[in-house]
Amino acid sequence: DTEVTQTPKHLVMGMTNKKSLKCEQHMGHRAMYWYKQKAKKPPELMFVYSYEKLSINESVPSRFSPECPNSSLLNLHLHALQPEDSALYLCASSQDQGNTEAFFGQGTRLTVV
Amino acid sequence: GESVGLHLPTLSVQEGDNSIINCAYSNSASDYFIWYKQESGKGPQFIIDIRSNMDKRQGQRVTVLLNKTVKHLSLQIAATQPGDSAVYFCAENIRAAGNKLTFGGGTRVLVKP
Numbered sequence: 772d773t774e775v776t777q778t779p780k781h782l783v784m785g786m787t788n789k790k791s792l793k794c795e796q797h798m799g800h801r802a803m804y805w806y807k808q809k810a811k812k813p814p815e816l817m818f819v820y821s822y823e824k825l826s827i828n829e830s831v832p833s834r835f836s837p838e839c840p841n842s843s844l845l846n847l848h849l850h851a852l853q854p855e856d857s858a859l860y861l862c863a864s865s866q867d868q869g870n871t872e873a874f875f876g877q878g879t880r881l882t883v884v
Numbered sequence: 885g886e887s888v889g890l891h892l893p894t895l896s897v898q899e900g901d902n903s904i905i906n907c908a909y910s911n912s913a914s915d916y917f918i919w920y921k922q923e924s925g926k927g928p929q930f931i932i933d934i935r936s937n938m939d940k941r942q943g944q945r946v947t948v949l950l951n952k953t954v955k956h957l958s959l960q961i962a963a964t965q966p967g968d969s970a971v972y973f974c975a976e977n978i979r980a981a982g983n984k985l986t987f988g989g990g991t992r993v994l995v996k997p
Contacts, residue, residue: 775927804985811892813973813987814928827982861927869983871918871975875927 773798777862777876785884786852792879794845794862802826802868803845805837806861808878814861820845821868852883892971894992903961905991907974910955914976917950918985919959923970928987931959931972961993969995 775796784790794803802821806814819827820839828837834856836848845862859880863873897903909917915936920928934941934948934957941948947960957974971990977983 811990813975813990816984816986819982819984827984863927865985869977869979871916871933871977871985872930873928873985875929877925877927 773874775862775864775874775876777860777879779879780877781880781882783882783884784849784852786854788852789848789850791849792847792860792862792881794847794876795843796864796874797843798864798874799842800864800866800874801842802865802870803839804863804865804873805845805847806863806875808859808861818847819868826868849881852881854883857882892990892992894994896994896996897964897968898996899964899966901964903959903964903968903993905959905961905972905993907957907959907988907991908955909957909974909976909988911976911978912952912955913978913980915979916977917948917957918975918977919946919948920973920975920987921968921970922973922990928973964993964995966995966997969993 778793805817808814816829817831818837823839834851838846859878861878863875865873918933919931922928932943945962949958971992973990974988
């Protein structure tokens with residue numbers, strides 16, 4: 772199983788809503804990542820978890836809150852988002868942090884209205 | 885190729901021809917350079933990587949060349965097929981910067997039958 776599964780695939784939320792994005796992998800990878808991708812742009816790193824601990828936070832606003840409940844799951848909690856936060860949110864995992872081969876999910880297409 | 889504004893550089897290739905995708909980088913401290921492929925509606929997919937102390941690495945139908953003198957990276961795809969149509973991103977990994985995978989600009993490859 773070389774899949775990273777993200778749910779939901781699409782999400783529309785209001786600026787006052789609270790929602791969560793979910794990501795799951797069963798490859799035994801110990802590093803998991805959240806990236807944000809705007810149209811026609813490269814993915815931008817948001818957070819890195821290594822062995823279930825937050826390793827990197829790329830100065831992401833606090834309205835985005837990551838959580839790693841166990842080695843297979845990664846969540847991204849969203850609260851009070853802005854329309855400019857609309858983007859494709861990609862989850863990825865790799866054997867260890869720094870491994871060049873990361874496996875990406877299909878992403879969650881988020882629209883903030 | 886670097887993405888500029890809302891427009892991705894595009895390479896149109898005849899099926900069966902070879903493709904060459906270019907990427908310029910600025911950070912000499914990169915430990916690895918990596919190529920990823922992103923098809924429409926999917927997350928990025930690892931293609932090949934090259935360590936910074938190497939000049940060339942070959943995979944199946946792909947070759948990556950690294951010219952550190954001019955800080956240039958290229959991906960050559962032999963006998964391009966319709967399934968190669970995608971956006972290609974170069975990326976780098978820098979251990980000293982926290983061992984994170986950072987993406988550069990993308991190039992869209994369109995394969996004409």
